Amino acid sequence: MRANDSAITASPIAVTTPAPAAARPAPPARASGAGALLAALGVATFSLTFPATAWALEGMGPWAVVMLRSVLAAALAGSCLMICRVRVPERRHWAGIAVVAGGVVLGFPLLTTLALQTSTTSHAAVVIGLLPLATAAFSAVRTGARPSRTFWGAALVGAAAVIAFAVQQSGGAPDTSDLFLFAALLVCAAGYAEGGRLARHMPGWQVIGWALVLALPVTVPGAVWALASEPLHLTGHAVAGLLWLAVGSTFLGMVVWYRGMAAIGVSRASQLQLAQPLLTLIWSVVLLGERLPPAAPVTAFAVLGCIVVTQRARS
Numbered sequence: 001m002r003a004n005d006s007a008i009t010a011s012p013i014a015v016t017t018p019a020p021a022a023a024r025p026a027p028p029a030r031a032s033g034a035g036a037l038l039a040a041l042g043v044a045t046f047s048l049t050f051p052a053t054a055w056a057l058e059g060m061g062p063w064a065v066v067m068l069r070s071v072l073a074a075a076l077a078g079s080c081l082m083i084c085r086v087r088v089p090e091r092r093h094w095a096g097i098a099v100v101a102g103g104v105v106l107g108f109p110l111l112t113t114l115a116l117q118t119s120t121t122s123h124a125a126v127v128i129g130l131l132p133l134a135t136a137a138f139s140a141v142r143t144g145a146r147p148s149r150t151f152w153g154a155a156l157v158g159a160a161a162v163i164a165f166a167v168q169q170s171g172g173a174p175d176t177s178d179l180f181l182f183a184a185l186l187v188c189a190a191g192y193a194e195g196g197r198l199a200r201h202m203p204g205w206q207v208i209g210w211a212l213v214l215a216l217p218v219t220v221p222g223a224v225w226a227l228a229s230e231p232l233h234l235t236g237h238a239v240a241g242l243l244w245l246a247v248g249s250t251f252l253g254m255v256v257w258y259r260g261m262a263a264i265g266v267s268r269a270s271q272l273q274l275a276q277p278l279l280t281l282i283w284s285v286v287l288l289g290e291r292l293p294p295a296a297p298v299t300a301f302a303v304l305g306c307i308v309v310t311q312r313a314r315s
Contacts, residue, residue, distance in 0.1 A: 035263025039272045042257025045248050047279035050121040051287045052244040053113055059238025061230025062113045065245070067223035070105055072246035074216050077209035089202065089210055096194045101211040103191025104254065106218065109245075111184035119177035121288060122296050123169055125280035127181040129303045130162050132273045134189035135196075142193055150309065158306030165299040195254075196261040196269070204258025208251060274304050 056065045089097060115124055133155045140146070166178040198207045261269040277300045284290040 032264055035260045035269075036272065037260075038256040039260025039264060039269040042253050042260055043272050043276050044279065045253030045256070047276050048244060048283055049249040049253075050112070050116065050124050050280055051283045052241040052249065053116050054121055054288055055237040055241030056245060057113070057116065057238075058241075059233045059235045060242070061226060061232075062110075062117060063222065063226035064230050064232065065113050065242065066106075066110045067219050067226050068242060069109060069245040069250050070212060070215055070219040071223050072242075073105075073250035074212035074219065076247065076251050077205075077212045080205065081209050081213070086206055086209075089206070093198060093201065094214075096198045097207065097210050097214055099194040100191045100198070100207060101215045103187040103189075104195065104208070105191075105211050105215045105250070107187035108184045108191065109250070111180045111187070115177040115180035115184065117177075118175070119181070120290055121284040122281050122290050122292050123166075124177075124181055125277045125284065126165055126296050126299050126303070127162055127178065128185060128188075129277035129300055130158060130185055131189060131192070131276075133158050133303075133306070134185050135192045138189045138193035139196065142197060154306045154309035158303045161299055161302045161306070165295055168295060169293065195258050199258040199262035204260075204262055205255040207258050208254035212251070274308070277303070 053065065056069075060068075112124065112128070136151075137155065166181075195204070195207050195211075257269070260272075278297075281292060281296060281300060285292065
């Protein structure tokens with residue numbers, strides 16, 4: 001996903017709001033290690049999102065998948081917020097929470113689910129491999145930072161590699177699924193960057209929790225409409241995929257990811273996200289039986305190299 005190196009040393013679900021980042025000392029090595037572990041767990045969770053979406057689509061329509069995963073995750077998050085008696089965020093934070101809701105809760109799931117109706121998970125994983133670059137760019141714009149020319153040069157090379165892959169795989173021009181994936185990339189990067197910023201002021205689980213709650217006026221009617229309009233054939237794969245999307249990808253994965261970013265910083269957390277496309281390629285073979293085109297791992301490694309350059313340029 002995306003000042004950044006503040007520490008949150010409370011339990012994964014903490015009721016109290018941490019002190020402002022400027023007032024807190026640098027995180028000790030132990031806390032930094034724990035933050036890296038949490039961010040890595042988030043990456044591992046997200047790497048299963050596309051295969052789980054493909055499973056869920058076996059038994060329900062795309063709108064049902066998106067709306068039900070968000071409603072189920074909101075029920076879990078809302079229960080945690082009520083049990084822990086968490087105070088409503090300050091007014092100044094709601095604009096950022098709305099960005100997280102629009103990008104992470106609604107935009108990315110919807111756009112990628114629509115894309116996966118015609119795209120393979122391996123193809124989608126390569127395109128979304130640009131997410132760390134996009135998140136770093138949004139974070140730079142949001143914080144007013146000025147990355148070096150090396151950073152932007154590597155970012156453009158990575159983007160060019162992915163666009164070339166999409167064009168080659170689509171027979172000469174990006175198809176509709178590629179357009180969905182590129183749009184998903186942008187909205188998710190904005191949500192990650194804004195969520196990482198908010199996680200310096202409140203625990204990460206509260207960031208995604210309030211975003212899920214804020215989206216309920218859209219997701220609840222949307223779920224009712226989707227269930228009435230789209231065919232539903234529940235299978236073991238469909239149920240397992242939907243549950244993973246709701247509990248893992250949409251809530252718990254975001255909890256540990258935002259918490260990890262708050263502990264070790266957006267830049268260091270982004271480095272861990274380098275493994276996500278490669279893990280998804282593995283899952284697409286193991287869980288879905290897909291055959292990878294030779295260009296997929298080659299492009300994934302090329303993007304990985306570009307992201308390594310950008311991370312070093314930012315440090």
